[in-house]
Amino acid sequence: AQSVSQHNHHVILSEAASLELGCNYSYGGTVNLFWYVQYPGQHLQLLLKYFSGDPLVKGIKGFEAEFIKSKFSFNLRKPSVQWSDTAEYFCAVTKRDDKIIFGKGTRLHILP
Amino acid sequence: DTGVSQDPRHKITKRGQNVTFRCDPISEHNRLYWYRQTLGQGPEFLTYFQNEAQLEKSRLLSDRFSAERPKGSFSTLEIQRTEQGDSAMYLCASSLGGGDGNTIYFGEGSWLTVV
Numbered sequence: 001a002q003s004v005s006q007h008n009h010h011v012i013l014s015e016a017a018s019l020e021l022g023c024n025y026s027y028g029g030t031v032n033l034f035w036y037v038q039y040p041g042q043h044l045q046l047l048l049k050y051f052s053g054d055p056l057v058k059g060i061k062g063f064e065a066e067f068i069k070s071k072f073s074f075n076l077r078k079p080s081v082q083w084s085d086t087a088e089y090f091c092a093v094t095k096r097d098d099k100i101i102f103g104k105g106t107r108l109h110i111l112p
Numbered sequence: 113d114t115g116v117s118q119d120p121r122h123k124i125t126k127r128g129q130n131v132t133f134r135c136d137p138i139s140e141h142n143r144l145y146w147y148r149q150t151l152g153q154g155p156e157f158l159t160y161f162q163n164e165a166q167l168e169k170s171r172l173l174s175d176r177f178s179a180e181r182p183k184g185s186f187s188t189l190e191i192q193r194t195e196q197g198d199s200a201m202y203l204c205a206s207s208l209g210g211g212d213g214n215t216i217y218f219g220e221g222s223w224l225t226v227v
Contacts, residue, residue, distance in 0.1 A: 004154075034215070044155070044203070044218040090154050099145065099168060100216055102154035 002027050004093050006103035013081055014111045021076040021106050023091030033074040034092040034100065035065055044090070050074065061085070083112045115139075116219035118204050124225045125194055132190045133222045137206030144187050145216060146179055147203040148172070155203055161187060162209070194226045 007022035025031065035047040048059025055067040065076045074091060088107050094100040115138040125131050137144045142163055147155035158177070159169045163184035173179075176194075181187040191198055201223050205216040 006154075036218075043220040046215060046217070049215055092154075099157050099160050101157060102147075104154045105152075107152075 002093075002101055004091055004101055004103035006089075006091050006106050008106045009104070010107045010109070012109045012111065015083055016080050019076070019078040019081050019085075019108070021089055021091075021108070023074045023076065023103060024072050025074070025091075025093040025101075026072065027093055027095055030096060032094045032096060033065070033067055034094075035059065035063070035074075035076050036090045036092060036102075037087050038090065038105075039087045047076070047089070081108075081110050083110045086110045116204055116206050116217055118202075118219040118222045120222060121220065122223045122225075124227060127196060127226055128193055130190065130192045131194060131224060132188055133202050133204075133224075134186060134188050135204030135206075135219060136186045137204070138217060140208065141206035141217075142184075142209045143207045143216070144181055145205040145207070146187070146189050147205065149201045149203055149221070150199075158189075158202075191224075194224075196226045199224055199226045 003026045005024045033050040036044045037047045038044050047063050048057050050057045050067045058064045063078050065074055067074050086109055088105045090105045091103040092100045117136045119134045145160040146158040149155045157170050158173050159179050161181040164181050176192045179189045201221040203221045205218045207216040
């Protein structure tokens with residue numbers, strides 16, 4: 001079955017630390033990839049997406065992600081996190097013209 | 113404000129009662145999705161529509177669940193004979209369609225508590 005795996009369920013970092021959240025998927029073929037963020041008490045928001053082209057994509061708030069097709073991975077990175085990045089992060093995958101499947105999420109807690 | 117609106121935002125119901133949630137997608141979006149999210153989990157796909165046609169229904173959706181999108185605009189999700197295990201956030205989302213238009217935008221969700 002199609003699936004998305006997020007390796008880190010809960011990450012705690014200090015401000016200014018670098019961040020990398022792992023995401024692997026099990027689809028074959030062409031995929032679209034997303035990272036969504038859910039801040040406390042808010043709805044899911046799109047952070048960034050990859051459809052085609054440059055595998056390094058940049059999103060809002062200084063986040064970026066790299067698509068590595070050979071590894072079926074789409075890891076999220078940020079060089080220096082801020083307290084306001086405290087949130088839950090979800091990786092999601094879809095084949096074109098199909099539904100989107102989400103990972104279980106990574107809860108990120110930034111210490112001030 | 114994403115433009116996807118859901119109603120009600122919160123619902124508390126007794127076990128065995130029926131509940132209905134409504135979703136109004138972004139106006140030009142052809143696709144409408146329903147997901148369910150419980151604490152500590154990612155959104156789980158339930159079903160989705162292309163205009164008024166229901167394209168897929170997850171095996172998670174028992175016969176007690178039914179979704180409609182009669183005119184290709186708003187959608188309803190009904191849960192009959194609710195059980196405590198139905199307690200969750202029910203998320204609606206919409207998108208322009210497949211291909212590069214397939215970014216989906218979420219509403220704020222409808223919290224269901226079955227007591």
